[in-house]
Amino acid sequence: MKKPLLIKKLEEYENEFQEISKSIKSNNNIFYDKEKSKEFFKRYLKLERISLLYQKYKKELNFLQEANFIIENDQDIGMKELAFVERSNILKKISNIEKDIENVLFSSSIDIDIEENITEDNRNAIMELRSGTGGDEACLFVEDILRMYTMYFKKSGWKYKIIHAQKGGIKGYKEIILDIIGKEGIGVYGDLKFESGVHRVQRIPKTESQGRVHTSAITVAVLPQVKEIEVKINLSDIKKDTFRSSGSGGQHVNKTESAVRLTHIPSKITVECQEERSQHKNFEKAMNVLRSRIYHKRMEKQLKERSIKRKSLVSTGDRSVKIRTYNYPHSRVTDHRIHKSIHNLTNFMNGDIQEMIDLLKNFDNDQNKF
Incomplete structure:
Protein backbone atom coordinates (compact mmCIF):
# COMPACT_ATOMS: atom_id res chain seq x y z
CA MET A 1 0.00 0.00 0.00
CA LYS A 2 1.34 3.43 -0.92
CA LYS A 3 2.11 5.70 2.02
CA PRO A 4 -0.58 8.40 1.33
CA GLN A 18 -12.40 7.83 18.81
CA GLU A 19 -16.11 7.63 18.00
CA ILE A 20 -16.44 4.19 19.55
CA SER A 21 -14.51 5.33 22.64
CA LYS A 22 -16.93 8.23 23.09
CA SER A 23 -19.87 5.90 22.59
CA ILE A 24 -18.63 3.56 25.31
CA LYS A 25 -18.32 6.38 27.81
CA SER A 26 -21.77 7.81 27.08
CA ASN A 27 -23.88 4.71 26.42
CA ASN A 28 -24.27 2.14 29.20
CA ASN A 29 -26.98 0.25 27.26
CA ILE A 30 -24.20 -1.45 25.28
CA PHE A 31 -23.58 -3.84 28.17
CA TYR A 32 -27.12 -5.24 28.29
CA ASP A 33 -27.08 -6.93 24.89
CA LYS A 34 -24.51 -9.75 25.14
CA GLU A 35 -24.16 -10.48 21.42
CA LYS A 36 -24.10 -6.81 20.47
CA SER A 37 -21.54 -5.95 23.14
CA LEU A 64 11.98 11.77 9.77
CA GLN A 65 10.75 15.21 8.74
CA GLU A 66 13.04 16.87 11.29
CA ALA A 67 16.05 14.83 10.14
CA ASN A 68 15.38 15.72 6.49
CA PHE A 69 15.10 19.40 7.39
CA ILE A 70 18.55 19.35 9.05
CA ILE A 71 20.09 17.50 6.09
CA GLU A 72 18.68 20.02 3.61
CA ASN A 73 19.16 23.26 5.56
CA ASP A 74 21.81 22.97 8.29
CA GLN A 75 25.26 24.34 7.45
CA ASP A 76 27.02 22.32 10.17
CA ILE A 77 28.68 19.26 8.57
CA GLY A 78 28.71 17.40 11.88
CA MET A 79 24.98 17.96 12.39
CA LYS A 80 24.29 16.75 8.85
CA GLU A 81 26.26 13.56 9.43
CA LEU A 82 24.33 12.89 12.65
CA ALA A 83 21.07 13.56 10.82
CA PHE A 84 22.00 11.06 8.08
CA VAL A 85 22.65 8.36 10.68
CA GLU A 86 19.45 9.22 12.54
CA ARG A 87 17.42 9.18 9.32
CA SER A 88 18.72 5.70 8.50
CA ASN A 89 17.60 4.44 11.93
CA ILE A 90 14.22 6.16 11.61
CA LEU A 91 13.59 4.64 8.17
CA LYS A 92 14.24 1.17 9.59
CA LYS A 93 11.74 1.83 12.38
CA ILE A 94 9.17 3.17 9.92
CA SER A 95 9.60 0.10 7.71
CA ASN A 96 9.05 -2.23 10.68
CA ILE A 97 5.97 -0.29 11.82
CA GLU A 98 4.54 -0.36 8.28
CA LYS A 99 4.95 -4.14 8.23
CA ASP A 100 3.17 -4.40 11.60
CA ILE A 101 0.36 -2.17 10.35
CA GLU A 102 -0.09 -4.17 7.14
CA ASN A 103 -0.13 -7.41 9.14
CA VAL A 104 -2.86 -5.97 11.33
CA LEU A 105 -4.88 -4.53 8.44
CA PHE A 106 -4.72 -7.51 6.09
CA SER A 107 -4.31 -10.50 8.38
CA SER A 108 -7.46 -12.42 9.28
CA SER A 109 -6.22 -12.56 12.87
CA ILE A 110 -7.12 -8.91 13.34
CA ASP A 111 -10.78 -9.86 13.60
CA ILE A 112 -10.21 -10.73 17.22
CA ASP A 113 -12.83 -12.54 19.24
CA ILE A 114 -12.65 -11.36 22.84
CA GLU A 115 -12.98 -15.00 23.91
CA GLU A 116 -9.84 -16.02 22.02
CA ASN A 117 -6.33 -16.01 23.40
CA ILE A 118 -4.94 -13.88 20.54
CA THR A 119 -6.33 -10.79 22.23
CA GLU A 120 -4.85 -11.68 25.59
CA ASP A 121 -1.28 -11.87 24.34
CA ASN A 122 -1.16 -8.17 23.48
CA ARG A 123 -2.19 -7.00 26.94
CA ASN A 124 -0.17 -5.70 29.85
CA ALA A 125 -0.14 -8.05 32.83
CA ILE A 126 -0.56 -8.39 36.57
CA MET A 127 1.75 -10.89 38.26
CA GLU A 128 1.12 -12.39 41.70
CA LEU A 129 3.84 -14.25 43.61
CA ARG A 130 2.95 -16.17 46.79
CA TYR A 149 11.45 -11.38 36.79
CA THR A 150 12.29 -7.70 37.38
CA MET A 151 15.67 -8.24 35.72
CA TYR A 152 13.86 -9.85 32.79
CA PHE A 153 11.47 -6.87 32.62
CA LYS A 154 14.45 -4.54 32.44
CA LYS A 155 16.02 -6.54 29.60
CA SER A 156 12.67 -6.45 27.77
CA GLY A 157 12.24 -2.70 28.23
CA TRP A 158 9.12 -3.15 30.37
CA LYS A 159 8.14 -1.13 33.43
CA TYR A 160 6.61 -2.46 36.61
CA LYS A 161 5.01 -1.16 39.80
CA ILE A 162 4.39 -2.92 43.08
CA ILE A 163 0.65 -2.98 43.83
CA HIS A 164 0.77 -4.94 47.07
CA GLY A 172 11.48 -12.13 51.64
CA TYR A 173 7.77 -11.94 50.86
CA LYS A 174 4.70 -13.96 51.67
CA GLU A 175 2.96 -12.26 48.77
CA ILE A 176 3.74 -9.58 46.21
CA ILE A 177 1.65 -8.28 43.28
CA LEU A 178 3.10 -6.39 40.32
CA ASP A 179 1.61 -4.26 37.57
CA ILE A 180 3.69 -4.85 34.40
CA ILE A 181 3.56 -2.43 31.47
CA GLY A 182 5.24 -3.16 28.16
CA LYS A 183 6.09 -1.14 25.08
CA GLU A 184 2.70 -0.14 23.67
CA GLY A 185 1.29 -2.98 25.77
CA ILE A 186 2.36 -5.52 23.13
CA GLY A 187 3.58 -8.98 24.09
CA VAL A 188 3.65 -8.75 27.91
CA TYR A 189 0.94 -11.24 28.80
CA GLY A 190 1.79 -13.31 25.73
CA ASP A 191 5.28 -13.91 27.13
CA LEU A 192 4.46 -14.18 30.83
CA LYS A 193 1.27 -16.29 30.77
CA PHE A 194 3.32 -19.51 30.73
CA GLU A 195 4.83 -18.60 34.12
CA SER A 196 1.59 -19.34 35.97
CA GLY A 197 1.86 -22.37 38.24
CA VAL A 198 3.94 -23.85 41.06
CA HIS A 199 7.68 -23.09 41.02
CA ARG A 200 9.70 -25.51 43.15
CA VAL A 201 13.19 -24.85 44.54
CA GLN A 202 15.70 -27.42 45.77
CA ARG A 203 18.62 -25.96 47.71
CA ILE A 204 20.34 -25.77 51.09
CA PRO A 205 18.69 -22.98 53.12
CA LYS A 206 20.96 -20.51 54.89
CA THR A 207 19.40 -21.62 58.18
CA GLU A 208 20.26 -25.30 57.55
CA SER A 209 23.18 -26.27 59.79
CA GLN A 210 23.67 -29.85 58.52
CA GLY A 211 23.87 -29.00 54.81
CA ARG A 212 20.70 -30.85 53.79
CA VAL A 213 18.87 -29.92 50.61
CA HIS A 214 15.32 -28.71 51.26
CA THR A 215 12.41 -28.45 48.82
CA SER A 216 10.15 -25.39 48.92
CA ALA A 217 7.54 -24.03 46.56
CA ILE A 218 5.89 -20.78 45.56
CA THR A 219 2.93 -20.00 43.31
CA VAL A 220 3.04 -17.60 40.36
CA ALA A 221 -0.15 -16.29 38.77
CA VAL A 222 -0.11 -14.06 35.68
CA LEU A 223 -3.32 -12.25 34.75
CA PRO A 224 -4.11 -10.16 31.67
CA GLN A 225 -4.95 -6.55 32.44
CA VAL A 226 -8.48 -5.65 31.45
CA LYS A 227 -10.32 -2.38 31.08
CA GLU A 228 -13.42 -1.22 32.88
CA ILE A 229 -15.49 -1.58 29.72
CA GLU A 230 -14.67 -5.29 29.52
CA VAL A 231 -15.58 -6.25 33.09
CA LYS A 232 -18.34 -4.25 34.72
CA ILE A 233 -18.36 -4.57 38.51
CA ASN A 234 -21.33 -3.33 40.49
CA LEU A 235 -20.15 -1.40 43.53
CA SER A 236 -23.04 -2.98 45.46
CA ASP A 237 -21.27 -6.34 44.97
CA ILE A 238 -18.10 -5.09 46.67
CA LYS A 239 -17.30 -5.02 50.37
CA LYS A 240 -14.64 -2.39 51.06
CA ASP A 241 -12.45 -2.41 54.19
CA THR A 242 -9.72 0.07 55.04
CA PHE A 243 -6.78 -0.43 57.39
CA ARG A 244 -3.44 1.10 58.25
CA SER A 245 -0.59 0.38 55.92
CA SER A 246 2.19 -1.84 57.30
CA GLY A 247 5.05 -0.06 55.53
CA SER A 248 8.76 0.01 56.25
CA GLY A 249 8.64 3.09 58.42
CA GLY A 250 8.60 6.86 58.05
CA GLN A 251 6.27 9.68 58.94
CA HIS A 252 3.35 8.47 56.79
CA VAL A 253 3.13 4.90 58.09
CA ASN A 254 0.29 3.81 60.41
CA LYS A 255 -1.19 7.32 60.70
CA THR A 256 -4.10 6.98 58.26
CA GLU A 257 -6.18 4.06 57.03
CA SER A 258 -4.98 4.35 53.44
CA ALA A 259 -4.72 0.60 52.74
CA VAL A 260 -7.72 -0.97 51.01
CA ARG A 261 -9.19 -4.49 51.00
CA LEU A 262 -11.91 -5.29 48.45
CA THR A 263 -14.06 -8.41 48.53
CA HIS A 264 -16.18 -9.25 45.49
CA ILE A 265 -19.15 -10.92 47.14
CA PRO A 266 -20.43 -13.03 44.18
CA SER A 267 -17.04 -14.59 43.39
CA LYS A 268 -15.54 -14.29 46.93
CA ILE A 269 -12.34 -12.87 45.40
CA THR A 270 -10.39 -10.63 47.80
CA VAL A 271 -7.76 -8.04 46.86
CA GLU A 272 -5.56 -5.84 49.06
CA CYS A 273 -3.53 -2.79 48.13
CA GLN A 274 -1.43 -0.64 50.48
CA GLU A 275 1.48 0.67 48.42
CA GLU A 276 0.09 4.17 47.88
CA ARG A 277 -0.37 6.82 50.57
CA SER A 278 -3.74 7.75 49.08
CA GLN A 279 -6.74 5.53 49.84
CA HIS A 280 -8.25 6.59 46.51
CA LYS A 281 -5.19 5.40 44.54
CA ASN A 282 -5.09 2.13 46.48
CA PHE A 283 -8.78 1.62 45.68
CA GLU A 284 -8.14 2.16 41.95
CA LYS A 285 -5.22 -0.30 41.92
CA ALA A 286 -7.20 -2.89 43.90
CA MET A 287 -10.10 -2.53 41.44
CA ASN A 288 -7.74 -3.18 38.52
CA ARG A 298 -14.01 -16.46 33.46
CA MET A 299 -11.31 -17.42 30.93
CA GLU A 300 -9.81 -20.34 32.90
CA LYS A 301 -12.58 -22.78 31.98
CA GLN A 302 -12.09 -22.11 28.26
CA LEU A 303 -8.30 -22.36 28.59
CA LYS A 304 -8.61 -25.74 30.30
CA GLU A 305 -11.03 -27.02 27.69
CA ARG A 306 -8.73 -25.96 24.86
CA SER A 307 -5.72 -27.51 26.63
CA ILE A 308 -7.51 -30.83 27.11
CA LYS A 309 -8.39 -30.92 23.43
CA ARG A 310 -4.76 -30.24 22.50
CA LYS A 311 -3.44 -32.57 25.24
CA SER A 312 -1.25 -29.70 26.44
CA LEU A 313 -0.58 -28.50 29.98
CA VAL A 314 1.29 -25.37 28.90
CA SER A 315 -1.62 -22.95 29.07
CA THR A 316 -4.27 -24.61 31.21
CA GLY A 317 -4.34 -21.67 33.58
CA ASP A 318 -4.19 -24.15 36.48
CA ARG A 319 -2.10 -22.57 39.23
CA SER A 320 -1.81 -25.87 41.13
CA VAL A 321 0.27 -27.51 38.39
CA LYS A 322 3.98 -27.91 39.23
CA ILE A 323 5.60 -26.32 36.20
CA ARG A 324 9.27 -25.77 37.04
CA ILE A 342 18.76 -25.36 31.20
CA HIS A 343 22.09 -25.97 32.94
CA ASN A 344 22.92 -22.39 33.88
CA LEU A 345 20.80 -21.52 36.87
CA THR A 346 22.85 -18.42 37.73
CA ASN A 347 22.10 -16.72 34.41
CA PHE A 348 18.49 -17.85 34.56
CA MET A 349 18.03 -16.28 37.99
CA ASN A 350 19.63 -13.10 36.61
CA GLY A 351 16.74 -12.68 34.19
CA ASP A 352 17.93 -14.72 31.18
CA ILE A 353 14.64 -16.58 30.86
CA GLN A 354 13.70 -15.71 27.27
CA GLU A 355 14.99 -19.02 25.89
CA MET A 356 12.61 -20.96 28.12
CA ILE A 357 9.70 -18.64 27.32
CA ASP A 358 10.33 -19.03 23.57
CA LEU A 359 10.42 -22.83 23.91
CA LEU A 360 7.09 -22.77 25.75
CA LYS A 361 5.53 -20.48 23.15
CA ASN A 362 6.75 -22.66 20.29
CA PHE A 363 5.48 -25.80 22.01
CA ASP A 364 2.08 -24.22 22.61
CA ASN A 365 1.88 -23.02 18.99
CA ASP A 366 2.73 -26.52 17.75
CA GLN A 367 -0.01 -28.01 19.94
CA ASN A 368 -2.44 -25.41 18.66
CA LYS A 369 -2.07 -26.64 15.10
CA PHE A 370 -3.74 -29.94 15.82
Whole structure:
Protein backbone atom coordinates (compact mmCIF):
# COMPACT_ATOMS: atom_id res chain seq x y z
CA MET A 1 0.00 0.00 0.00
CA LYS A 2 1.34 3.43 -0.92
CA LYS A 3 2.11 5.70 2.02
CA PRO A 4 -0.58 8.40 1.33
CA LEU A 5 -3.25 5.69 1.01
CA LEU A 6 -1.98 3.98 4.15
CA ILE A 7 -2.10 7.21 6.16
CA LYS A 8 -5.60 7.98 4.87
CA LYS A 9 -6.78 4.52 5.87
CA LEU A 10 -5.19 4.83 9.32
CA GLU A 11 -6.85 8.21 9.86
CA GLU A 12 -10.22 6.64 9.06
CA TYR A 13 -9.60 3.89 11.60
CA GLU A 14 -8.41 6.45 14.17
CA ASN A 15 -11.60 8.52 13.73
CA GLU A 16 -13.74 5.39 14.11
CA PHE A 17 -11.79 4.40 17.24
CA GLN A 18 -12.40 7.83 18.81
CA GLU A 19 -16.11 7.63 18.00
CA ILE A 20 -16.44 4.19 19.55
CA SER A 21 -14.51 5.33 22.64
CA LYS A 22 -16.93 8.23 23.09
CA SER A 23 -19.87 5.90 22.59
CA ILE A 24 -18.63 3.56 25.31
CA LYS A 25 -18.32 6.38 27.81
CA SER A 26 -21.77 7.81 27.08
CA ASN A 27 -23.88 4.71 26.42
CA ASN A 28 -24.27 2.14 29.20
CA ASN A 29 -26.98 0.25 27.26
CA ILE A 30 -24.20 -1.45 25.28
CA PHE A 31 -23.58 -3.84 28.17
CA TYR A 32 -27.12 -5.24 28.29
CA ASP A 33 -27.08 -6.93 24.89
CA LYS A 34 -24.51 -9.75 25.14
CA GLU A 35 -24.16 -10.48 21.42
CA LYS A 36 -24.10 -6.81 20.47
CA SER A 37 -21.54 -5.95 23.14
CA LYS A 38 -19.33 -8.87 22.07
CA GLU A 39 -19.18 -7.60 18.47
CA PHE A 40 -18.78 -4.04 19.70
CA PHE A 41 -15.74 -4.82 21.85
CA LYS A 42 -14.31 -7.05 19.15
CA ARG A 43 -14.28 -4.02 16.87
CA TYR A 44 -13.03 -1.76 19.65
CA LEU A 45 -10.01 -3.99 20.39
CA LYS A 46 -9.14 -4.16 16.71
CA LEU A 47 -9.25 -0.38 16.35
CA GLU A 48 -7.33 0.17 19.57
CA ARG A 49 -4.46 -1.92 18.26
CA ILE A 50 -4.43 0.00 14.97
CA SER A 51 -4.58 3.31 16.83
CA LEU A 52 -1.51 2.44 18.94
CA LEU A 53 0.49 1.60 15.83
CA TYR A 54 -0.73 4.75 14.07
CA GLN A 55 0.42 7.00 16.94
CA LYS A 56 3.81 5.31 16.87
CA TYR A 57 3.94 5.68 13.08
CA LYS A 58 3.14 9.41 13.15
CA LYS A 59 5.81 9.99 15.77
CA GLU A 60 8.51 8.41 13.60
CA LEU A 61 7.31 10.31 10.51
CA ASN A 62 7.72 13.56 12.44
CA PHE A 63 11.25 12.54 13.43
CA LEU A 64 11.98 11.77 9.77
CA GLN A 65 10.75 15.21 8.74
CA GLU A 66 13.04 16.87 11.29
CA ALA A 67 16.05 14.83 10.14
CA ASN A 68 15.38 15.72 6.49
CA PHE A 69 15.10 19.40 7.39
CA ILE A 70 18.55 19.35 9.05
CA ILE A 71 20.09 17.50 6.09
CA GLU A 72 18.68 20.02 3.61
CA ASN A 73 19.16 23.26 5.56
CA ASP A 74 21.81 22.97 8.29
CA GLN A 75 25.26 24.34 7.45
CA ASP A 76 27.02 22.32 10.17
CA ILE A 77 28.68 19.26 8.57
CA GLY A 78 28.71 17.40 11.88
CA MET A 79 24.98 17.96 12.39
CA LYS A 80 24.29 16.75 8.85
CA GLU A 81 26.26 13.56 9.43
CA LEU A 82 24.33 12.89 12.65
CA ALA A 83 21.07 13.56 10.82
CA PHE A 84 22.00 11.06 8.08
CA VAL A 85 22.65 8.36 10.68
CA GLU A 86 19.45 9.22 12.54
CA ARG A 87 17.42 9.18 9.32
CA SER A 88 18.72 5.70 8.50
CA ASN A 89 17.60 4.44 11.93
CA ILE A 90 14.22 6.16 11.61
CA LEU A 91 13.59 4.64 8.17
CA LYS A 92 14.24 1.17 9.59
CA LYS A 93 11.74 1.83 12.38
CA ILE A 94 9.17 3.17 9.92
CA SER A 95 9.60 0.10 7.71
CA ASN A 96 9.05 -2.23 10.68
CA ILE A 97 5.97 -0.29 11.82
CA GLU A 98 4.54 -0.36 8.28
CA LYS A 99 4.95 -4.14 8.23
CA ASP A 100 3.17 -4.40 11.60
CA ILE A 101 0.36 -2.17 10.35
CA GLU A 102 -0.09 -4.17 7.14
CA ASN A 103 -0.13 -7.41 9.14
CA VAL A 104 -2.86 -5.97 11.33
CA LEU A 105 -4.88 -4.53 8.44
CA PHE A 106 -4.72 -7.51 6.09
CA SER A 107 -4.31 -10.50 8.38
CA SER A 108 -7.46 -12.42 9.28
CA SER A 109 -6.22 -12.56 12.87
CA ILE A 110 -7.12 -8.91 13.34
CA ASP A 111 -10.78 -9.86 13.60
CA ILE A 112 -10.21 -10.73 17.22
CA ASP A 113 -12.83 -12.54 19.24
CA ILE A 114 -12.65 -11.36 22.84
CA GLU A 115 -12.98 -15.00 23.91
CA GLU A 116 -9.84 -16.02 22.02
CA ASN A 117 -6.33 -16.01 23.40
CA ILE A 118 -4.94 -13.88 20.54
CA THR A 119 -6.33 -10.79 22.23
CA GLU A 120 -4.85 -11.68 25.59
CA ASP A 121 -1.28 -11.87 24.34
CA ASN A 122 -1.16 -8.17 23.48
CA ARG A 123 -2.19 -7.00 26.94
CA ASN A 124 -0.17 -5.70 29.85
CA ALA A 125 -0.14 -8.05 32.83
CA ILE A 126 -0.56 -8.39 36.57
CA MET A 127 1.75 -10.89 38.26
CA GLU A 128 1.12 -12.39 41.70
CA LEU A 129 3.84 -14.25 43.61
CA ARG A 130 2.95 -16.17 46.79
CA SER A 131 4.98 -18.35 49.15
CA GLY A 132 3.81 -21.94 49.51
CA THR A 133 5.34 -24.90 51.29
CA GLY A 134 8.66 -24.26 52.99
CA GLY A 135 8.00 -21.46 55.47
CA ASP A 136 10.72 -18.79 55.59
CA GLU A 137 12.65 -20.48 52.77
CA ALA A 138 9.61 -20.13 50.48
CA CYS A 139 9.38 -16.41 51.34
CA LEU A 140 13.05 -16.00 50.43
CA PHE A 141 12.45 -17.79 47.14
CA VAL A 142 9.59 -15.39 46.34
CA GLU A 143 12.14 -12.59 46.68
CA ASP A 144 14.60 -14.45 44.42
CA ILE A 145 11.98 -15.06 41.75
CA LEU A 146 10.84 -11.43 42.02
CA ARG A 147 14.42 -10.35 41.31
CA MET A 148 14.60 -12.77 38.37
CA TYR A 149 11.45 -11.38 36.79
CA THR A 150 12.29 -7.70 37.38
CA MET A 151 15.67 -8.24 35.72
CA TYR A 152 13.86 -9.85 32.79
CA PHE A 153 11.47 -6.87 32.62
CA LYS A 154 14.45 -4.54 32.44
CA LYS A 155 16.02 -6.54 29.60
CA SER A 156 12.67 -6.45 27.77
CA GLY A 157 12.24 -2.70 28.23
CA TRP A 158 9.12 -3.15 30.37
CA LYS A 159 8.14 -1.13 33.43
CA TYR A 160 6.61 -2.46 36.61
CA LYS A 161 5.01 -1.16 39.80
CA ILE A 162 4.39 -2.92 43.08
CA ILE A 163 0.65 -2.98 43.83
CA HIS A 164 0.77 -4.94 47.07
CA ALA A 165 3.49 -6.52 49.20
CA GLN A 166 3.36 -8.61 52.37
CA LYS A 167 6.73 -9.24 54.01
CA GLY A 168 7.81 -12.66 55.22
CA GLY A 169 8.55 -13.58 58.82
CA ILE A 170 12.33 -13.04 58.60
CA LYS A 171 13.07 -11.90 55.05
CA GLY A 172 11.48 -12.13 51.64
CA TYR A 173 7.77 -11.94 50.86
CA LYS A 174 4.70 -13.96 51.67
CA GLU A 175 2.96 -12.26 48.77
CA ILE A 176 3.74 -9.58 46.21
CA ILE A 177 1.65 -8.28 43.28
CA LEU A 178 3.10 -6.39 40.32
CA ASP A 179 1.61 -4.26 37.57
CA ILE A 180 3.69 -4.85 34.40
CA ILE A 181 3.56 -2.43 31.47
CA GLY A 182 5.24 -3.16 28.16
CA LYS A 183 6.09 -1.14 25.08
CA GLU A 184 2.70 -0.14 23.67
CA GLY A 185 1.29 -2.98 25.77
CA ILE A 186 2.36 -5.52 23.13
CA GLY A 187 3.58 -8.98 24.09
CA VAL A 188 3.65 -8.75 27.91
CA TYR A 189 0.94 -11.24 28.80
CA GLY A 190 1.79 -13.31 25.73
CA ASP A 191 5.28 -13.91 27.13
CA LEU A 192 4.46 -14.18 30.83
CA LYS A 193 1.27 -16.29 30.77
CA PHE A 194 3.32 -19.51 30.73
CA GLU A 195 4.83 -18.60 34.12
CA SER A 196 1.59 -19.34 35.97
CA GLY A 197 1.86 -22.37 38.24
CA VAL A 198 3.94 -23.85 41.06
CA HIS A 199 7.68 -23.09 41.02
CA ARG A 200 9.70 -25.51 43.15
CA VAL A 201 13.19 -24.85 44.54
CA GLN A 202 15.70 -27.42 45.77
CA ARG A 203 18.62 -25.96 47.71
CA ILE A 204 20.34 -25.77 51.09
CA PRO A 205 18.69 -22.98 53.12
CA LYS A 206 20.96 -20.51 54.89
CA THR A 207 19.40 -21.62 58.18
CA GLU A 208 20.26 -25.30 57.55
CA SER A 209 23.18 -26.27 59.79
CA GLN A 210 23.67 -29.85 58.52
CA GLY A 211 23.87 -29.00 54.81
CA ARG A 212 20.70 -30.85 53.79
CA VAL A 213 18.87 -29.92 50.61
CA HIS A 214 15.32 -28.71 51.26
CA THR A 215 12.41 -28.45 48.82
CA SER A 216 10.15 -25.39 48.92
CA ALA A 217 7.54 -24.03 46.56
CA ILE A 218 5.89 -20.78 45.56
CA THR A 219 2.93 -20.00 43.31
CA VAL A 220 3.04 -17.60 40.36
CA ALA A 221 -0.15 -16.29 38.77
CA VAL A 222 -0.11 -14.06 35.68
CA LEU A 223 -3.32 -12.25 34.75
CA PRO A 224 -4.11 -10.16 31.67
CA GLN A 225 -4.95 -6.55 32.44
CA VAL A 226 -8.48 -5.65 31.45
CA LYS A 227 -10.32 -2.38 31.08
CA GLU A 228 -13.42 -1.22 32.88
CA ILE A 229 -15.49 -1.58 29.72
CA GLU A 230 -14.67 -5.29 29.52
CA VAL A 231 -15.58 -6.25 33.09
CA LYS A 232 -18.34 -4.25 34.72
CA ILE A 233 -18.36 -4.57 38.51
CA ASN A 234 -21.33 -3.33 40.49
CA LEU A 235 -20.15 -1.40 43.53
CA SER A 236 -23.04 -2.98 45.46
CA ASP A 237 -21.27 -6.34 44.97
CA ILE A 238 -18.10 -5.09 46.67
CA LYS A 239 -17.30 -5.02 50.37
CA LYS A 240 -14.64 -2.39 51.06
CA ASP A 241 -12.45 -2.41 54.19
CA THR A 242 -9.72 0.07 55.04
CA PHE A 243 -6.78 -0.43 57.39
CA ARG A 244 -3.44 1.10 58.25
CA SER A 245 -0.59 0.38 55.92
CA SER A 246 2.19 -1.84 57.30
CA GLY A 247 5.05 -0.06 55.53
CA SER A 248 8.76 0.01 56.25
CA GLY A 249 8.64 3.09 58.42
CA GLY A 250 8.60 6.86 58.05
CA GLN A 251 6.27 9.68 58.94
CA HIS A 252 3.35 8.47 56.79
CA VAL A 253 3.13 4.90 58.09
CA ASN A 254 0.29 3.81 60.41
CA LYS A 255 -1.19 7.32 60.70
CA THR A 256 -4.10 6.98 58.26
CA GLU A 257 -6.18 4.06 57.03
CA SER A 258 -4.98 4.35 53.44
CA ALA A 259 -4.72 0.60 52.74
CA VAL A 260 -7.72 -0.97 51.01
CA ARG A 261 -9.19 -4.49 51.00
CA LEU A 262 -11.91 -5.29 48.45
CA THR A 263 -14.06 -8.41 48.53
CA HIS A 264 -16.18 -9.25 45.49
CA ILE A 265 -19.15 -10.92 47.14
CA PRO A 266 -20.43 -13.03 44.18
CA SER A 267 -17.04 -14.59 43.39
CA LYS A 268 -15.54 -14.29 46.93
CA ILE A 269 -12.34 -12.87 45.40
CA THR A 270 -10.39 -10.63 47.80
CA VAL A 271 -7.76 -8.04 46.86
CA GLU A 272 -5.56 -5.84 49.06
CA CYS A 273 -3.53 -2.79 48.13
CA GLN A 274 -1.43 -0.64 50.48
CA GLU A 275 1.48 0.67 48.42
CA GLU A 276 0.09 4.17 47.88
CA ARG A 277 -0.37 6.82 50.57
CA SER A 278 -3.74 7.75 49.08
CA GLN A 279 -6.74 5.53 49.84
CA HIS A 280 -8.25 6.59 46.51
CA LYS A 281 -5.19 5.40 44.54
CA ASN A 282 -5.09 2.13 46.48
CA PHE A 283 -8.78 1.62 45.68
CA GLU A 284 -8.14 2.16 41.95
CA LYS A 285 -5.22 -0.30 41.92
CA ALA A 286 -7.20 -2.89 43.90
CA MET A 287 -10.10 -2.53 41.44
CA ASN A 288 -7.74 -3.18 38.52
CA VAL A 289 -6.48 -6.38 40.14
CA LEU A 290 -10.01 -7.45 41.06
CA ARG A 291 -11.19 -6.84 37.51
CA SER A 292 -8.33 -8.92 36.13
CA ARG A 293 -8.97 -11.79 38.55
CA ILE A 294 -12.67 -11.90 37.67
CA TYR A 295 -11.88 -11.81 33.95
CA HIS A 296 -9.20 -14.49 34.31
CA LYS A 297 -11.50 -16.76 36.28
CA ARG A 298 -14.01 -16.46 33.46
CA MET A 299 -11.31 -17.42 30.93
CA GLU A 300 -9.81 -20.34 32.90
CA LYS A 301 -12.58 -22.78 31.98
CA GLN A 302 -12.09 -22.11 28.26
CA LEU A 303 -8.30 -22.36 28.59
CA LYS A 304 -8.61 -25.74 30.30
CA GLU A 305 -11.03 -27.02 27.69
CA ARG A 306 -8.73 -25.96 24.86
CA SER A 307 -5.72 -27.51 26.63
CA ILE A 308 -7.51 -30.83 27.11
CA LYS A 309 -8.39 -30.92 23.43
CA ARG A 310 -4.76 -30.24 22.50
CA LYS A 311 -3.44 -32.57 25.24
CA SER A 312 -1.25 -29.70 26.44
CA LEU A 313 -0.58 -28.50 29.98
CA VAL A 314 1.29 -25.37 28.90
CA SER A 315 -1.62 -22.95 29.07
CA THR A 316 -4.27 -24.61 31.21
CA GLY A 317 -4.34 -21.67 33.58
CA ASP A 318 -4.19 -24.15 36.48
CA ARG A 319 -2.10 -22.57 39.23
CA SER A 320 -1.81 -25.87 41.13
CA VAL A 321 0.27 -27.51 38.39
CA LYS A 322 3.98 -27.91 39.23
CA ILE A 323 5.60 -26.32 36.20
CA ARG A 324 9.27 -25.77 37.04
CA THR A 325 12.04 -26.88 39.40
CA TYR A 326 15.09 -24.78 40.27
CA ASN A 327 17.82 -27.17 41.43
CA TYR A 328 20.68 -25.21 43.01
CA PRO A 329 23.10 -28.10 43.78
CA HIS A 330 23.17 -29.04 40.06
CA SER A 331 22.75 -25.47 38.70
CA ARG A 332 19.76 -26.67 36.70
CA VAL A 333 16.29 -25.32 35.96
CA THR A 334 13.76 -27.78 34.49
CA ASP A 335 10.37 -27.03 32.98
CA HIS A 336 8.24 -30.14 33.48
CA ARG A 337 5.64 -29.29 30.82
CA ILE A 338 8.10 -29.49 27.94
CA HIS A 339 10.77 -31.64 29.70
CA LYS A 340 13.43 -29.03 29.04
CA SER A 341 16.41 -28.33 31.32
CA ILE A 342 18.76 -25.36 31.20
CA HIS A 343 22.09 -25.97 32.94
CA ASN A 344 22.92 -22.39 33.88
CA LEU A 345 20.80 -21.52 36.87
CA THR A 346 22.85 -18.42 37.73
CA ASN A 347 22.10 -16.72 34.41
CA PHE A 348 18.49 -17.85 34.56
CA MET A 349 18.03 -16.28 37.99
CA ASN A 350 19.63 -13.10 36.61
CA GLY A 351 16.74 -12.68 34.19
CA ASP A 352 17.93 -14.72 31.18
CA ILE A 353 14.64 -16.58 30.86
CA GLN A 354 13.70 -15.71 27.27
CA GLU A 355 14.99 -19.02 25.89
CA MET A 356 12.61 -20.96 28.12
CA ILE A 357 9.70 -18.64 27.32
CA ASP A 358 10.33 -19.03 23.57
CA LEU A 359 10.42 -22.83 23.91
CA LEU A 360 7.09 -22.77 25.75
CA LYS A 361 5.53 -20.48 23.15
CA ASN A 362 6.75 -22.66 20.29
CA PHE A 363 5.48 -25.80 22.01
CA ASP A 364 2.08 -24.22 22.61
CA ASN A 365 1.88 -23.02 18.99
CA ASP A 366 2.73 -26.52 17.75
CA GLN A 367 -0.01 -28.01 19.94
CA ASN A 368 -2.44 -25.41 18.66
CA LYS A 369 -2.07 -26.64 15.10
CA PHE A 370 -3.74 -29.94 15.82
